[in-house]
Amino acid sequence: MNTNNTKQPSKFARFLRNNAALLLLIFCVLAITAVVLAVTLSRSKPDVVPDNPVTGNPDDNTPGAVTPDDDKPNTPSTQKVNVYFDKPLNYSKVGLDYTYGPDNLFVYKATLNEWSAHKAVDLHADEGTEVTAMYDGTVIKADKSFANGYFVVVDHGEGVVATYASLADLEVTAGDSVKKGDVLGYISTTAQCEYKEGPHLHLEVTENGTAVNPMPYVNGEKYRTIEVAA
Ligand SMILES: [Zn+2]
Numbered sequence: 001m002n003t004n005n006t007k008q009p010s011k012f013a014r015f016l017r018n019n020a021a022l023l024l025l026i027f028c029v030l031a032i033t034a035v036v037l038a039v040t041l042s043r044s045k046p047d048v049v050p051d052n053p054v055t056g057n058p059d060d061n062t063p064g065a066v067t068p069d070d071d072k073p074n075t076p077s078t079q080k081v082n083v084y085f086d087k088p089l090n091y092s093k094v095g096l097d098y099t100y101g102p103d104n105l106f107v108y109k110a111t112l113n114e115w116s117a118h119k120a121v122d123l124h125a126d127e128g129t130e131v132t133a134m135y136d137g138t139v140i141k142a143d144k145s146f147a148n149g150y151f152v153v154v155d156h157g158e159g160v161v162a163t164y165a166s167l168a169d170l171e172v173t174a175g176d177s178v179k180k181g182d183v184l185g186y187i188s189t190t191a192q193c194e195y196k197e198g199p200h201l202h203l204e205v206t207e208n209g210t211a212v213n214p215m216p217y218v219n220g221e222k223y224r225t226i227e228v229a230a
Helices: 002-018 020-064 068-075
Strands: 077-083 107-109 114-116 121-124 131-132 137-144 149-155 162-170 183-187 202-207 210-212 222-230
Touching: 149 183
Parallel strands: none
Antiparallel strands: 077 222, 107 114, 121 202, 131 183, 137 149, 149 162, 162 183, 162 202, 202 210
C-alpha cells in the first residue's frame, strides 16, 4: 500500500514533469482564449450600447418619432409675428377728433350747427383718395345712408369692427374678405351730416360693440400676434 501510494504520486509527478511543456501550452491557450473572450465581450458591450439608441431611433421613428419630428420642425418653422394695423389712407390732417367716452367732450359740427359727440375721427384728404382696410377682415356691410354717405363696415376680428364712412365708389360688397391695404372706396363728401367739413374719411371703431378712439389703429399702435411659417 505504501509502495502503491508512493508510486502513484511519483507516476503523476513524472507525468507532470514529462508533459510540463504541453500543460503549460494548454494553459496558455486557455488563458489567451479567456483574455480574447473577455476583450471581445467587453468590446461588444459598448457596441451594444450605441446599438440600442440606433435600434431605438427606428422604433421611435415608426410610431413616436413622427410626432416629435413633426413638432421639432414645426417649432422652428413657425414664428410669432406682430402684424400692425395700418392707417386707412394718406390723410393730410385730423378734422373732427374722437370725443366719445368718459371725457364726454363735445365738438362743434358745422354741418349740423351743433355741439355733439363724435364717436369717430375725421381724416381729411383730397376727394378720390383711396381708402384701404386697416387690417384683414370681412365686409359685413357696404351701404349708403344719409348720415354716413357710402360706408363700409369691416369686421377685423377679435371684436374689432371698423366703419369707413363718407366714401364714394365702393369697391367691396357685404361678404367680401379683405386684406390689409385692399381698397374699400374713395374719399368724398357723401356723409351729409359732415359735408361741410370737406372731403374726409369718417372712421369709427368699436371693440366688442363699444366705440373707441380709432387713432391707435390709424397710428399703427394696435397689432395682433400671429404665427406664420418661418
Ligand atoms: Zn366724422
